[in-house]
Amino acid sequence: MSASLLRSLPSVDRLLSTERGQRWFGTYAHDYVTATCRAVLDHIRRDIQEGRLTSTEDVVQERILESVDARLAVTREPHLLRVVNASGTILHTNLGRAILAQAAVDAVVTVASQATNLEFDLERGARGRRESEVEKLLTALTGAEAATVVNNNAAAVLVGVNSLAAGKEVIVSRGELVEIGGAFRIPEIVARSGAVLREVGTTNRTHPSDYERAIGPNTGLLLKVHTSNYRIVGFSSEVSLPQLVSIGRAHRIPVMEDLGSGALVDLSRFGLPKEPLVSESLVDGADVVTFSGDKLLGGPQSGLIAGARARVDAIRENPLHRAVRCDKMTLAALAATLRLYQQSPDLARDIPTLRYFTRPLDEIAIIAEEASRLLSDALGPFYRVSVEDGASQVGSGALPVDTLPTKVLAVVSDEFSADEIAGRFRSARPAIIGRIKDDRFLLDVRTVFDPNDLVPRQG
Numbered sequence: 001m002s003a004s005l006l007r008s009l010p011s012v013d014r015l016l017s018t019e020r021g022q023r024w025f026g027t028y029a030h031d032y033v034t035a036t037c038r039a040v041l042d043h044i045r046r047d048i049q050e051g052r053l054t055s056t057e058d059v060v061q062e063r064i065l066e067s068v069d070a071r072l073a074v075t076r077e078p079h080l081l082r083v084v085n086a087s088g089t090i091l092h093t094n095l096g097r098a099i100l101a102q103a104a105v106d107a108v109v110t111v112a113s114q115a116t117n118l119e120f121d122l123e124r125g126a127r128g129r130r131e132s133e134v135e136k137l138l139t140a141l142t143g144a145e146a147a148t149v150v151n152n153n154a155a156a157v158l159v160g161v162n163s164l165a166a167g168k169e170v171i172v173s174r175g176e177l178v179e180i181g182g183a184f185r186i187p188e189i190v191a192r193s194g195a196v197l198r199e200v201g202t203t204n205r206t207h208p209s210d211y212e213r214a215i216g217p218n219t220g221l222l223l224k225v226h227t228s229n230y231r232i233v234g235f236s237s238e239v240s241l242p243q244l245v246s247i248g249r250a251h252r253i254p255v256m257e258d259l260g261s262g263a264l265v266d267l268s269r270f271g272l273p274k275e276p277l278v279s280e281s282l283v284d285g286a287d288v289v290t291f292s293g294d295k296l297l298g299g300p301q302s303g304l305i306a307g308a309r310a311r312v313d314a315i316r317e318n319p320l321h322r323a324v325r326c327d328k329m330t331l332a333a334l335a336a337t338l339r340l341y342q343q344s345p346d347l348a349r350d351i352p353t354l355r356y357f358t359r360p361l362d363e364i365a366i367i368a369e370e371a372s373r374l375l376s377d378a379l380g381p382f383y384r385v386s387v388e389d390g391a392s393q394v395g396s397g398a399l400p401v402d403t404l405p406t407k408v409l410a411v412v413s414d415e416f417s418a419d420e421i422a423g424r425f426r427s428a429r430p431a432i433i434g435r436i437k438d439d440r441f442l443l444d445v446r447t448v449f450d451p452n453d454l455v456p457r458q459g
């Protein structure tokens with residue numbers, strides 16, 4: 001039986017010669033179509049051989065064509081889709097962190113779709129530097145002598161430590177040996193950068209004398225790390241950056257600070273708790289400061305490095321820097337974002353990340369009420385939707401213990417669990433990402449501007 005079933009299978013050419021087969025060639029790449037036909041036929045052959053398919057009905061040509069069609073169609077939906085971030089975390093690493101300003105999006109489109117003077121000096125008609133504009137903006141905004149940029153902040157720390165201390169010891173407080181998530185761990189980054197980690201102090205307390213005692217002929221760098229997503233509270237003490245700088249200067253050892261998020265403007269201006277400013281670290285004497293482009297700054301994924309000219313030059317000339325350099329789209333988006341910090345009269349309007357932070361609660365409440373009405377109607381009788389007070393968090397390790405008051409929609413049901421409700425919202429297009437708290441599904445409205453966005457639709 002199985003032998004005759006196998007014999008009855010059409011060939012790839014036969015499938016391709018059908019009307020449907022011909023249509024595929026207008027929609028998909030040629031090689032992809034033939035490979036998919038082959039894969040589907042292989043699959044059926046195996047099912048026949050292993051006894052899962054036994055009837056001639058299962059292998060009629062029409063069924064096979066349908067299988068190929070379905071398989072081809074799967075790839076029509078890209079993996080990266082728009083989602084609605086109602087998670088309550090403004091800078092959500094899993095949801096792509098910062099939303100770019102319109103000026104940054106426009107800049108990306110321009111350089112992506114046309115030739116650009118990326119490394120060409122229009123004035124001199126000669127080769128130019130790809131980072132020159134970003135460097136100019138960064139030095140102006142932070143007061144640094146020099147600046148450079150790489151792929152992300154993890155790369156900035158890697159290339160920074162490698163440039164300043166390869167083959168030497170890097171002294172770090174035990175209270176700052178953090179893991180940021182996504183496998184970024186300070187001890188491992190230091191090891192990969194070719195330096196030797198020298199831990200000092202304890203988890204909760206580190207004193208200047210701990211650094212002093214650890215310094216020796218092979219010390220290459222004093223590294224200070226922003227603990228980002230956690231805080232040590234209670235009986236604790238850390239060595240401040242100015243103290244560390246004075247120790248470094250006394251021994252002629254450079255000091256680098258990984259600020260994590262860092263900020264270019266004082267967030268207390270917007271009524272938010274303060275994150276350390278890059279410019280303050282430089283005033284305090286850090287030789288090199290590294291920070292992310294897509295955290296509080298609100299730009300594209302990138303790692304920014306600002307500091308003393310000789311140190312930044314050493315980093316820029318390191319071959320590792322070439323390996324982790326930014327592409328033109330990132331540079332265009334970053335420069336456009338930094339230009340807003342210089343030129344926008346209203347940052348909280350023009351930079352989405354800052355807009356989310358500063359959004360007035362009464363505006364959030366209006367959207368929440370409207371969304372609640374739309375959602376109650378759309379979900380039908382098995383669900384109850386209510387508007388409640390909630391708390392949004394910044395995310396990405398910035399301001400880890402602070403929250404912002406917000407309005408959330410609680411969606412509950414006697415029929416469905418919170419997990420099932422979350423799944424239903426995730427399967428909508430665009431997918432709607434909320435969070436589950438105390439066994440209830442919540443949608444945070446702080447990052448939602450159109451109430452219709454919270455109504456699940458099938459794409």
Ligand SMILES: *Cc1c(COP(=O)(O)O)cnc(C)c1O
Nearest residue numbers: 152153154226228260261292397
């Ligand atoms: C987030 C963070 C990093 C990693 O930055 P990416 O831009 O995600 O690579 C490194 N150090 C600290 C302290 C951070 O907070």
